[in-house]
Amino acid sequence: MQEAKEFPKMREIYGSLVFDQKAMKQRLPRDVYENLVGAIEGRQKLDSGIAGTVALAMKDWAVSKGASHWAHWFHPLTELTAEKHTAFVTADENGFPLESFRGEDLMQSEPDASSFPSGGTRSTFEARGYSAWDPTSPAFIIKSPKGGTLCIPSVFLAYDGTPLDLKTYLLRSMEAVESRALKMLKLFGNRGVRYVRATVGGEQEFFLLDRPRAQKRTDIRFCGRTLLGSPPPRDQKMEDHYFG
Incomplete structure (x- = not known):
């Protein structure tokens, strides 16, 4: 009788x-872990001195999962993804292979930027491009029949700092939203807030009403929010849902 095949649990x-x-x-010293998490959450700047420790832990973790290569993974203006694969190996003075992944490798790489569009922001001969580690997105492994690749989410910049990718613009816009939101919250009296998380998809709408108009609404006066509104279009009521 054939035994039933056991599948791993989702968790x-x-x-x-x-x-x-x-x-x-699990893999980082406590002080390194706290500094990295603080940088991820926007509470402090990332200490570049911890890069070597993080790189070693990341490499050991990836190799334990079967990865043999690493790559800075970024989003060029082609609206696709790109990466430059490098093996976790180097040679010693005698030519023998050694596993290696340095802090410098984690922090920055230099793909050939001439292979990607720049939107006309630089001359053709200025082809240098640099990918830099973005710690706010976690590294991950893409498996393959021969092992796998450790993908390090990164931004992609020209030598003068001009963004050559889509993520840099996203990160800068999130920073701008956070800056304005913090300013607004402090104007409203919330002095203790330290950072704001900008998300996409909540579709929450806010409307500002003059006080005399708001006082005419019983629901706003008693509940602090609107409970009654205009009828839905075409008298659909609860039928106008995405899957309705």
Whole structure:
């Protein structure tokens, strides 16, 4: 009689190829972990001195998962993804292979920027491009039949700092939203807030009303929010949902 095949539980495989905060906490010294998490959450600047320790832990974790290469993974203006694969190997003075992944490798790489569009922001001969580690996104492994690749989410910049990718613009816009939101919250009296998380998809709408108009609404006066509004278009009521 053929034995029933056992499959791994979802909780055992979900996120198992992501170097998330759980994996960081297990493999990093406490002070390094706290500095890295603080930088991820925007509470402090990333200390470049911890790059070597993080790189070693990240490499050991990736190799334990079967990865043989690493790559800075970024989003050029082609609206696709790109990466430059490098093996976790170098040679010693006698030519023998050694596993290697330095802090410098983690922090920055130099793909050939001439292969990607620049939107006309630089001359053709200025082809240098630099990818830089973005610690706010966790590293992950893409598996392959021959092992796998440790993908390090990165931004992609020209030599003068001009963004050559899509993510840099996203990060800068999030920073701008956070800056304005913090200013607004402090104007409203919330002095203790330290950072704001900008998300996409909440679709929450806010409307500002003059006080005399708001006082005419019983629901606003008693509940602090609107409970009654205009009828839905075409008298659809609860039928106008995405899957309705």
